[in-house]
Amino acid sequence: MSDETVKPGNFIRDIINTDNQTSKYDQRVHTRFPPEPNGYLHIGHAKSICLNFGIAEDYPGGKCNLRFDDTNPTKEEDEYVNSIIEDVRWLGFDWADRLFFASDYFEKMYDYAVQLIQIGKAYVDDLTADEIREHRGTLTKPGQDSPWRNRSIEESLSLFEAMKNGKFENGQKVLRAKIDMKSPNLNMRDPVMYRILHAAHHRTGDKWCIYPMYDWAHGLEDSIEGITHSICTLEFEDHRPLYDWFLDALGTYHPRQIEFARLNLNYTVMSKRKLLKLVKENFVDGWDDPRLPTLSGMRRRGYTPQAIREFADIIGVSKSNSTVDISLLEHCLRDNLNKNARRVMAVLEPLKITITNYPEKHIEWLEAENNPEDAAAGTRKIPFSRELYIEQEDFKEESPAKWFRLAPGKEVRLKHAYYITCTDVVKDASGKIIELKCTYDPHSKGGWTEDGRKVKGTLHWVTVEHSIPAEVRMYDHLFMTADPEAVPEGQDFTVNLNPKSLEIVTTCRIEPGLAQASATERYQFLRKGYFCLDPKHSRPGHLVFNQTTGLKDSWAKLENKSQSI
RNA sequence: UGGGGUGUCGCCAAGUGGUAAGGCAGCGGAUUUUGGUUCCGCCAUUCAAAGGUUCGAAUCCUUUCACCCCAGCCA
Numbered sequence: 192m193s194d195e196t197v198k199p200g201n202f203i204r205d206i207i208n209t210d211n212q213t214s215k216y217d218q219r220v221h222t223r224f225p226p227e228p229n230g231y232l233h234i235g236h237a238k239s240i241c242l243n244f245g246i247a248e249d250y251p252g253g254k255c256n257l258r259f260d261d262t263n264p265t266k267e268e269d270e271y272v273n274s275i276i277e278d279v280r281w282l283g284f285d286w287a288d289r290l291f292f293a294s295d296y297f298e299k300m301y302d303y304a305v306q307l308i309q310i311g312k313a314y315v316d317d318l319t320a321d322e323i324r325e326h327r328g329t330l331t332k333p334g335q336d337s338p339w340r341n342r343s344i345e346e347s348l349s350l351f352e353a354m355k356n357g358k359f360e361n362g363q364k365v366l367r368a369k370i371d372m373k374s375p376n377l378n379m380r381d382p383v384m385y386r387i388l389h390a391a392h393h394r395t396g397d398k399w400c401i402y403p404m405y406d407w408a409h410g411l412e413d414s415i416e417g418i419t420h421s422i423c424t425l426e427f428e429d430h431r432p433l434y435d436w437f438l439d440a441l442g443t444y445h446p447r448q449i450e451f452a453r454l455n456l457n458y459t460v461m462s463k464r465k466l467l468k469l470v471k472e473n474f475v476d477g478w479d480d481p482r483l484p485t486l487s488g489m490r491r492r493g494y495t496p497q498a499i500r501e502f503a504d505i506i507g508v509s510k511s512n513s514t515v516d517i518s519l520l521e522h523c524l525r526d527n528l529n530k531n532a533r534r535v536m537a538v539l540e541p542l543k544i545t546i547t548n549y550p551e552k553h554i555e556w557l558e559a560e561n562n563p564e565d566a567a568a569g570t571r572k573i574p575f576s577r578e579l580y581i582e583q584e585d586f587k588e589e590s591p592a593k594w595f596r597l598a599p600g601k602e603v604r605l606k607h608a609y610y611i612t613c614t615d616v617v618k619d620a621s622g623k624i625i626e627l628k629c630t631y632d633p634h635s636k637g638g639w640t641e642d643g644r645k646v647k648g649t650l651h652w653v654t655v656e657h658s659i660p661a662e663v664r665m666y667d668h669l670f671m672t673a674d675p676e677a678v679p680e681g682q683d684f685t686v687n688l689n690p691k692s693l694e695i696v697t698t699c700r701i702e703p704g705l706a707q708a709s710a711t712e713r714y715q716f717l718r719k720g721y722f723c724l725d726p727k728h729s730r731p732g733h734l735v736f737n738q739t740t741g742l743k744d745s746w747a748k749l750e751n752k753s754q755s756i
Numbered sequence: 757u758g759g760g761g762u763g764u765c766g767c768c769a770a771g772u773g774g775u776a777a778g779g780c781a782g783c784g785g786a787u788u789u790u791g792g793u794u795c796c797g798c799c800a801u802u803c804a805a806a807g808g809u810u811c812g813a814a815u816c817c818u819u820u821c822a823c824c825c826c827a828g829c830c831a
Contacts, residue, residue, distance in 0.1 A: 199769085199770075199778085200770085201769095201770095225831095226831095227830085227831055229830090229831080260831070262830095262831080263830065263831075265830095266830075266831090319829095320828085320829055323829075324827075324828085327827055328758095328827075329758085329827055330757090330758055330759075330826075330827060331757065331758050332758085332827095333758090334827090361829085362829065364829095365829055374759085375758050375759040375760090376758090376759055376760075376826080377758090377759080377826055377827050378759095378826075380827085383828085383829050385829085386829035387829080388829085402829095404828090404829075404830085404831090405830070405831050406831095408831095409831085425760095425761070425762090425824080425825070426824095426825055426826080426831095427825095427831090428760060428761060428825075428826095429759075429760050429761090429825070429826050430826090431760090432760095450761090452762085452824095457767085505768085505769095505778095505779060505780085506768060506769080506779095507768065507769050507770085507779095508769095509762090509768090509769070510761070510762065511761090511762050511763065511768095511769095511824090512761095512762070512823080512824055512825090513767080513768060513769090514767075514768090515767070515768055515780090516766085516767045516768075516780065516781070518767085518780060518781060519767075519768070519779075519780045519781085520780095521780095522779085522780060522781090523780095525792090525793095529792075529793060530793095534790080560789095563788095563789095563790085563792095563793075564793070564794095593791090595791075596791090604789060605789095606789060606790070607789075608789095637789080638789045639789065646789085647791090648791085649788095649789055649790060649791090650790095651790075715790085715792085717790055717792085718790050718791085718792070719790095720792095742790075742791095742792050742793095743791090743792065743793090744791070744792085745791050745792090746791045747791090748791090749791080
């Protein structure tokens with residue numbers, strides 16, 4: 192670990208440093224990542240995970256718990272618990288033996304609630320949900336006390352116990368904190384602490400029929416676990432007074448809640464509701480569709496944990512709402528893949544060429560480096576022969592300005608192989624180019640000559656005989672517009688879906704070594720981008736690769752520029 | 757028009773009274789057996805706006821403006 196990898200500070204670390212200086216928590220630093228298991232994790236969660244676990248890693252003795260906030264049995268499932276565990280682990284974080292569930296504390300929470308009733312700070316309310324809403328008032332009008340607000344402590348106590356014992360129907364009664372119905376902060380207008388839910392919980396089964404609300408439960412969870420800094424997103428800022436009120440009323444250990452801005456990315460959506468719609472209505476291929484910003488989707492797409500962690504570090508942490516440009520994420524991805532991905536050759540849309548002066552049936556095994564960024568990656572042997580495929584787009588009959596790929600009479604280099612010159616263009620009856628005749632320079636073996644002649648263009652290629660077929664899935668942004676939520680009146684964000692976000696290329700020919708491609712390895716298809724095996728659709732004999740991301744393409748940029756003039 | 761927040765380059769983001777870091781994007785140029793990578797240069801006289809305090813203000817004060825969040829028995 193070199194000292195140049197020191198992470199930039201942020202306002203949360205400033206707070207922690209100050210707390211350490213004053214020994215507020217005896218130099219302890221203990222955070223937690225508290226997902227509700229009601230959906231799959233996405234890149235926005237990764238920001239929070241990296242923040243919480245990252246802080247724990249960076250302070251001596253720091254710890255971070257993985258805690259499921261499973262207080263609503265109607266929405267939570269084990270499937271989500273499992274995927275969340277897998278995703279956090281995949282990112283490379285470790286919670287040792289500190290995997291917790293809010294539901295582990297239901298008994299303690301119940302006892303605390305009883306305490307609160309006993310000191311006159313909570314009461315059982317018989318009002319219906321509608322009535323409670325009416326009594327709450329509005330943003331500008333104060334609320335009104337419930338008629339049950341001042342019932343006796345004894346009565347609330349026995350009613351609360353009856354609630355727990357299943358004596359009432361859903362919605363018949365709630366337990367509320369007795370705070371202030373006139374508070375300008377709506378969260379303080381006697382918030383509900385417990386509701387009756389006759390529903391099976393994914394862990395506790397039918398043991399409970401009352402379940403704690405977030406505001407009541409969350410601070411207790413933090414308190415019970417000895418969390419020092421409870422980091423959450425901005426929308427909970429208004430809840431902090433409540434968080435503090437409960438813990439103060441109980442006189443129990445009191446962590447500090449700190450809020451930061453959640454991550455937004457352009458050209459995608461992050462809300463659980465929208466992701467769920469895309470999945471359920473089959474706009475995408477499941478939660479792990481490679482176009483989705485879910486961690487499982489990004490993993491399938493070929494993202495590395497390192498790229499995501501680097502991204503999380505680089506975007507910083509603040510309190511201002513912001514939308515990060517997706518190109519920053521892609522930059523982190525390319526940066527990581529460039530250093531680690533093995534280079535191979537694959538032709539996506541083949542154009543056959545015949546080297547007319549190369550002997551028939553002859554095969555040469557040429558040496559090719561696996562990664563110019565990493566000498567330790569070594570070299571491999573690739574076959575070369577008379578009949579080859581190059582990329583269709585690497586040949587133009589009429590070559591434009593600054594074109595240094597193949598054209599009639601033009602010489603280019605075949606990567607790791609020879610210089611070739613195009614001598615003839617073969618077309619079918621419709622005028623379509625179906626083959627190129629070329630000659631090669633036998634003195635240019637390895638792609639270099641002693642005469643120092645300049646050959647600017649270098650193409651990737653495979654042999655007709657040895658290459659194997661493969662399917663390649665090319666991806667583009669899921670949405671055409673930077674802000675998919677900005678939609679004309681009466682329309683839905685799905686109108687902004689990009690119809691070209693997935694393009695399946697079935698004509699691909701890849702170098703023979705890729706028959707043994709590893710499901711965990713990332714490859715750079717030379718000049719085409721980064722690719723990995725699609726774990727969902729690839730099979731031996733029918734290889735399917737996902738394009739993780741393309742390479743920067745300054746030729747395409749040049750072309751676009753000249754077109755737009 | 758209640759309360760809580762936030763406004764620094766196209767996008768993030770440092771900066772905490774001493775004269776605007778960095779990254780991404782963009783634009784030039786060099787190197788290159790990937791039009792990749794790498795490298796080098798350019799890219800905020802100005803910090804939402806207006807006043808004020810000060811030798812000195814993005815930082816302090818005043819006023820104004822814009823945007824985000826809150827009226828679930830969701831989290």
